Amino acid sequence: MLLVYPVTEIVKYIPVLLGTVIVGTTSGNPMWSLIPVALVAAYGVARWFTTSFRIDADHVQLRTGILQRRKLSVPRSRIRSVDVEADLLHRVLGLAVLEIGTGKQTAKGEEFKLDALDTRRIPPLRTELLSHTAEHTEATEDSPPDAESGMEIGHWQPAWVxxxxxxxxxxxxxxxxxxxxxxxxxxxxxxxxxxxxxxGDDSATGxxxxxxxxxxxxxxxxxxxxxxxYLATWFGLRVLDNGATLHLRHGLFTARQITLDLARFRGATLSEPLLLRAARAAQLEMIMTGENPRQKVLPQAPRAAVERTLDELLRTRRRPRASEGAERAPASAAGSVGGSDAVVAWSAGESRSVGELRSVGVSVPLTKTSTPEVPSSDVANILAPQPITGATLGTVPLHQHGPAARRRRYTRALWPIGVAVVVMVVLSVTGTSLPGWAWGVPVVLALVLAALAEDRYRGLGHRVLPGTTGPTWLITRRGSLDRNRDCLEAPGIIGWTVRQTFWQRRAGLATIVAATAAGRKGYLVVDIPIDQAAELIEAVTPGRLGYRH
Structure with a gap:
């Protein structure tokens, strides 16, 4: 530690130290430039004498500071993650940095870090700090599970570079x-x-x-x-799931070990930017409460590998805990809606009005327009969707949002082109001469934007998968250049918002926001037909809408 602290402080202040070296050299007194280096190194040594920590039965305490003393205390029951990081110097000396996370976003410099611990002390210390998470598993062993043990659900391969x-x-x-x-x-x-x-002027080719x-x-x-x-960050990645925690280990020069409490897990996001999607690749991120909203589990990798890890990650969440099984089983078996005993069943080709939907306990917003007819196929797909055998949450087909959503994609993409063409026509009529190639620019842009609009529509969709042996899942997808497929479990949703802009009201569409304390806090189902909004909410969280009399 007496070596790590001075070196760490000197590296941190390299820009300032380089400035003092330059000033000392130009002034003719190069030795004066060594004084700041000695002061910074002395400050690093002083940290060793002023830093201590203590772990008791209830709290973990850290005391730091030289001129300003600071004492941090964290209840052990609030610990949600234990991360381990070791740069090249730490690894050479057999040391590591242990960071304790409580699920609360902390400012830089306020993290609870135990620096320069012996790596031999890390595994038992991490297991002890996360021992309270063992209650979330179905294991019968008296000892808590080891964070570095468990089933491997993903690992890095060199070809992924x-x-x-x-x-x-x-x-x-x-x-x-x-x-x-x-x-x-x-x-x-x-x-x-x-x-x-x-x-020269005649060297256009050159x-x-x-x-x-x-x-x-x-x-x-x-x-x-x-x-x-990519190599420096993700080299040697392994993802282990022991039922209580998820353990990630990766890094070439700086080795990182991240342990996450699966009790705070609420879903996952399959990220597909345009270039990765073209190469049939993707990334996988977790949706967790109190953690990094984009906690990455797998970096850029083949789509098949990401889907396999996603399926393994969600597999344990499909099995209900003992307290949930008795509550969910009757509703799932009976197919009840909104807590009612009524069973929804329609024949193919039938339609049901909003009034008939309310008669079976489905809350539908009242409008001043005429009573719309809801196709039975759409209602059945939303209210009572069937599990897809042989498909994962990453591959299950999604419901598209209809022709109105497609027209909206094209309208939003092409209206600037229409405005530009009108301006060019006005300029031509008023006598302003435009080069011939200028008329081809709107045509090319229109073709590009039309392709983008079509891709945005194809990327738009949602699906509700019922929780026959676990929680119900809401799957939503949107975007083109940066497309995300979000898989959010129903117990993690704490509220709903249905939004309609002026143009959405004209098109009969709405945007549904599923509010959650995890991840990005809000997950959108964009431009869904307004007639299906209430049914979607009722299918994901039965009874949340209440009843209107």
Whole structure:
């Protein structure tokens, strides 16, 4: 620790120390630049004398600070996660950093971290701190389960590196470096180079080759940066599920171990950005209360591997706990709606009005328009959906939202093009001459935006899967450039909001927001027909709507 703390502080203040070295060198007194280094190292050594922690039967306490003393105390019953991180220096010395999470978002510098612990003390300490989570399992052993034991539901493979360039990670790394190089004269050096000076007005081909070469070089550098970051972060990933906790271990230079309490698990998100989707790949994130809203379980990986891990992750959640089984079994077996004993059953091709839906206990919002007819096929799919055998929550087909939602996708995508064409026509009529190629720009943009609108509609959908042996699941999907398929369990939903904009009311559509304390706090079913809004809510959370008299 006496070595780790000084080195950590010196690395943290490298920009300031470089500035003092430059100032000392230019002033002719380079030795003065060593004084800040000595002060920073002394501060790191002083941390060892002023840092201590204590673990008792009820609390974990940490005392830190040199000039300003600070004492943090966390009840052990509030501990929800225990993460372990070890950079290269810690690993060489056999040390690690243990961070305790309580499910509360904390500011930077306020985390509860036990730094530079002996790695041999980490496994028993983590098991002890998470011992209270053993009550959420069905195990009969007296001892709590080990966080690093359990069934492996996912692991990293070297071939997955090929998916790293399909994200924006490399650009996020390369762009700041390029901007820093430009500030220090990169653009001036290129403009003064002999290659650029030899280019004249008649060297269009040479200019094009230079531009293409720089573009290809940039793409190569961005891809290499993405691959390097991918390897450094996710090398050796293993995901273990022991029934009480989910344990993730990954990292090349900095090894990270993340332990999550599955009692706070509420679902998962299958993320499919456009480039990953084109390569039949995806990412997997967890939906948990009090944790990172985008806690990643699997990075960029083949879609089949992500779906397999998603199915294994949700498999244990499909089995009800003993307290839930007795409550859910009668409702599931009888197919009751809203807590009523009535059974909903319609023949194919029939339609039922809103009044008839209320007669069986389904709450439907009152409108001033004429009573709509609800096709029985849609009602049956929403109110009493059947489990899909042989399919997972990541592959089960979703219900599309109809022609009105498709028209809305096209209208929102193409109205700017219509405005641009009108402006161009007005300019032409008033005598302003436009180049011929300008008329082709709206046509090309219209084709691109129409394809985007169609893809957005194809990505729009939802499904309700009943909880025959566990909780009911709401599956919703939306987006094109950044498409997410959210799988949210019904017990995690704490409220509903039905929103309608002016244009949605004209189209007979609505957006349903499922409120939850987990993840992004709200999960949307976008542009669903308003006639199906109440039925969807009733199918996911029976009785939540109440009854209108």
């Amino acid at each position: 090929r998916y790293a360039p399909l994200s924006l990670t490399g650009l996020a790394i390369f762009a700041p470096l390029l901007g820093l190089a430009a500030q220090y004269g990169l653009i001036g050096w290129i403009s003064r180079s002999s290659v650029v000076r030899q280019l 200019v094009a080759l230079v531009v293409v070469g720089l573009t290809v070089l940039s793409l190569v550098l961005v891809s290499l940066a993405a691959c390097a970051q």
